Each structure stands twice: as structure tokens, then as C-alpha cells.
Amino acid sequence: MDDGFDFHLHTGSADPIYRQLVDHVRRRVASGQIRAGDEIPSVRDLAQRLAVHPMTISKAYSLLEAEGVLERRRGLPMRVAAQHRDAQPAADRLQLLRPTLERAAAEARQLQLGKAAALRLFGSILDESDPS
Amino acid sequence: MDDGFDFHLHTGSADPIYRQLVDHVRRRVASGQIRAGDEIPSVRDLAQRLAVHPMTISKAYSLLEAEGVLERRRGLPMRVAAQHRDAQPAADRLQLLRPTLERAAAEARQLQLGKAAALRLFGSILDESDPS
């Protein structure tokens, strides 16, 4: 059951299922939670778990393959590409966070909110999401 | 040309033009940069400036009207609704920033980035965008 893949659909989200999956795998590889050579759940298996059509999963996997994150092996489960540098250093991973934060900064500016207030809000949200 | 409306399309962005425009006006009103009674550019004018189909602008304006932010006046330019409370207090405006920061927090968690690192990045991005 629990193979550590740990993906859940955001049914409320605007972005399509296959995109959520692509992003999830990409981040999981970037953070080293899935490593080069690791196999990922089969199309049919994951489709059943998420109760979506297999083609939706397949579409996500194909994009990740085109991107070089996954690699296909005829007749065998797909796996994280060997040549893909996994577990990027934190400094690089941080850059993956940049686009969303830039958007937030633009919104803050338009709302004429101060840096301090924006930072405080982000801090409290970070605490909520990970109360460790 | 410069009527203080100051809207620019993010052509690369994922969200649709009409949505960008709605968000822009909403924030501009919330922050008091446009006040009750202020006129906004006509559909045709703005459509021409942005090189976009007039219906796209019209759609945005209609949504804002339905929301009570703008009001239509036969034969006259639309304007910010009189009964619309403008210049919401900073505390309320801050809540408009929440969704994007929540998304950023979720991404940070998935990337296994620490709170400190995420905050530091956000701080430096805020400085970039408004170095005052």
C-alpha cells in the first residue's frame, strides 16, 4: 500500500491532475526523496489508487520522460533517470521556490503591503504547514 | 497614455488575460490606488492598448461589476462603485496575499526546505522588487 510515493490529489486545485503529478514527482526527485534508478508506481496501479484514468497518469509520466526526469524501459516499470542529478543541493532547490515567491512579492507590492508584514505572514503560514 | 491604470500583461503567465485584469483592479482598489467614483479605461481603449480582443476586457469588467467593485453607467465610462469600501485596512489586504503564500509554503515543504531559508529568499525577492 504505502510505497512511499505519497501523492494525493488536490481536488480543489485549478491545475490539472497530470500537472499536479508532474510537479510532485519533479520535487520529490529534486529533494532526493526519490533517487536515480528508483522505480515509480505503474501507470495502472497509480491510476487505480487515485481513481483516475490510466491515460492521465501516462500523460504525466510521458512529460517527465521528455523532460529527462524519468526513463522508460520497454516492458518494465519506469524509473528515475540514471543521468538525472538527484538530490540537488538546497541552494538549487531553493530556486524552484522562486517563481511562486516572486508572484507573491508582486502581489504584495500591488497591495502596498510592507516587507515586514508580508514576511510575518509567510512565517506564520510556514509554521502552520509544518508545526515541527 | 499614462492614465495611472498601469496594467501590463504577463504574456508568459499561465493565468488568462481576463483573470490578470480582474486581480489587478481588485488589488488596486483594495490598496486605495483607485477610489470610489474613479473612472476606469473604456473597454475599447484598454483592448487597443493591450492588443487584446475587446470581449476579453469586457469579461473582466463584467466580473468586477458582478462582484460589486465596478459599476456600469449607461453611456458613461465604468467607475469604481460608490458603495464599495475602498482602501481596506492593511490587515484585510494581507489576507489577499495568503493563497499565494500558502502555495509557496506547500512547495517549500515538498522541497524539504527549512523555514529560515524560505523566509530569507522571500525577503530578498521583496527587496529586489521594491528596493526603496
Place this chain on the structure above:
Amino acid sequence: MDDGFDFHLHTGSADPIYRQLVDHVRRRVASGQIRAGDEIPSVRDLAQRLAVHPMTISKAYSLLEAEGVLERRRGLPMRVAAQHRDAQPAADRLQLLRPTLERAAAEARQLQLGKAAALRLFGSILDESDPS
């Protein structure tokens, strides 16, 4: 009818329809027969012309977009990407021919055929296909 797109299915071919289309567009752009900014036939139009399902066309177009060859414009026909350098010089185009010729060379070697014989055959095939 004839919009100069000039694509025909190789029904006998082993490679899938969407791949044939991807290759065709890629080559057509590389050779400058389609230029940056040119619109390509709509998904529905081309699907009907070729008597295939629209999703098959869409899949090809999406791949070309991911590759940077085409660009999407919400609600509008897709077109050749602006930043895509079109009409590559003949020297570069020649490199696109390399993989297939390398395969042919490997086969020739394995069949222990001489260079002269292989070249002669290729020459006559080139004459057949373009009897100008």
C-alpha cells in the same frame, strides 16, 4: 484546402501518427517552409483532414510546444514560436540527417558492403525520390 501544410500519413510506417506529425513539423520549420509566427492548422481541422482523432493531433502539437517549436496562445490557433530560430542554415539542417545515415552506415558495415556500392545505391534512391 491547400494551406501549404502538406502532411500525409504513412499508413504503412511503424511509427505512430503523432510522431510522424512531430517530425514533419520539425523538419518543415527547420527548412524554413514554415516560419516563426506562422499559424498551423487547427487541431480539429487537421484531424478531419487526416481522419484521425483530434487528440492524436493535439498530442503532437503539445510535444512540439514542450520542445519550443510551437507556441500556444489561449483561444487562438497555435503558431511557430517567435524565439525559434527558423530556416537553419543548410549545414545545420544536414546534421538532422545524420542519425539515419549513421544507422545506414552501421548496416552497410555489418553487411560488409563497400563504400562505393553504398554510395551508389543512396545516389540512385535520391534520384528516384526527387527526379528533378
Place this chain on the structure above:
Amino acid sequence: MDDGFDFHLHTGSADPIYRQLVDHVRRRVASGQIRAGDEIPSVRDLAQRLAVHPMTISKAYSLLEAEGVLERRRGLPMRVAAQHRDAQPAADRLQLLRPTLERAAAEARQLQLGKAAALRLFGSILDESDPS
């Protein structure tokens, strides 16, 4: 180790393993490098050498048997069929090269490359692969 069979997988190649093997044996027989009566490596041996499932090798051998190129002998290694005319004349072997060159010619035409340029490239590739 080196029994003169000299087969290597193109893992990056699009065509399946069993097909690569079939083609290899066929060409090797056609060119007389393996002759009627010669034994070929056992399924298990070759599977181990290539790190491939034995069934994949078996499938290739079965196809070659059905084609009359190999023959099976109970309890003994398969060998090149006795009645198989080996070392086809060069003129016939040349025809085995045709399909790939036809594909190359089609690509050259689509890329709007001249006959001379295409021939020159093929010539230089033939030199690279066999600089003798």
C-alpha cells in the same frame, strides 16, 4: 567471452531488443560472417551477457527459426540452418540496405537538402565508421 558473435545492445535505440538481435544475426549470415552449420550462443548465455530476460533472446531466435535462418536441434545449441544459402551476393545484400537509405532520402527531401550534400555526408560517415 569473445566467440565472434559480437553483438551489442543499443540501449538508446527505439527498436526493441529482440529486433536488434534478429537484424544482427540476419546481416551476419547474409554477409557470410556466420555460415551454415555454425553454432550460435545459447539463450541463457546470451541473456546473461546482455543482462536481458532469456525470453527476449528466445523470441528473437524463434523468429529466425521461423524464417529459416536458424535451426533448432533437441538438446544441442541452435545453429545456422544447413539449407540456408549463406553469403548472399553483394547485389542482394545491398537490397537489405535499401529501407534505411530510403528513409534517409525522404528526410533529406523534407529538409530541402541537395543530393550532393546528402551524398557527401553519407560518404564521410562511411569513412568514420570504417576508416580502413
Place this chain on the structure above:
DNA sequence: GTGGTCTAGACCACT
């Protein structure tokens, strides 16, 4: 068992 391709057809969002 694995993934890939394709069709039929619904429904949505955007211009």
C-alpha cells in the same frame, strides 16, 4: 506484468 497508441465523445476555458 509493463507502457503506448488510438478512438469516441463529453465538458471546460479562453478569445
Place this chain on the structure above:
DNA sequence: GTGGTCTAGACCACC
């Protein structure tokens, strides 16, 4: 009109 997403389900090729 444009493209995008998704489902249902058939059929194929490969390991």
C-alpha cells in the same frame, strides 16, 4: 472559433 482535460475502453508491443 481555438486548445485542454478527462473518461471509457480497445488493441498492441515488449519483457
